[in-house]
Amino acid sequence: MNFRNILVPVGLVMVLVVGFRSYGWMGVAAVGGGVLMWALLHFTRLMNVLRKASDRPIGHVGSAVMLNARLQAGVSLMHVVAMTRSLGALQSPENEQPEVYRWTDGTHSHVTCEFHGGKLVKWALERPVAPEDAPEGDAGSAAP
Structure with missing residues (x-):
């Protein structure tokens, strides 16, 4: 069970109670204004990330190798979408954990990320295999 779903609302109520006990209704108004500002900042960031992601194709990234180098375990899906500026192509069944x-x-390299509870658990970079029958050397020269 995710304790954040319980602790955040309980913490907000406690801060409101402390504000009321310290400054009365003025304290509640000040704490409420701070909580509202915090919520609006997160909402604005989410909307900016999604607006930037809407301009790109789903599942496309400039460089899969660079994305692989920048990923860290524990970052949120929103953070990865902000890094790639693109929504990922869903590989797992919808509404099922883990999400993949x-x-x-552009070179058909891809990074597959696994998220559990919205947090990055593991990822893998896969690069296309070079064809073995391609001649090594100057491919631009014509044979006489």
């Missing part, structure tokens, strides 16, 4: 998303770049 994939971002692919």
Whole structure:
């Protein structure tokens, strides 16, 4: 069970009670204004991330290798979407844990990320295999 779902509302109520006991209704108004500002800041950040992601194709990233280098365990899905500026292509069944998303770049390299509870658990970079029958050397020269 995620204790954050319980602790945040309980903490907010406690801060409101402390505000009321210290300054009366003026304290409640001040604490309420602070909580409202905090919520609006997070909402604004979420909307900016989603607005930037809406301009790009789903599951596309500039460089899968750079994304792989920048990922860290424990970051949220919103943080990864902000880094890629693209929504990931969902690979797992909808509304099922863990959630698996994939971002692919122009060279067909892709990073597959697994999220559990909205947090990045593991990821893997896969690069396309180079064809073995391609001649090594100057591919631009023509044979006589």
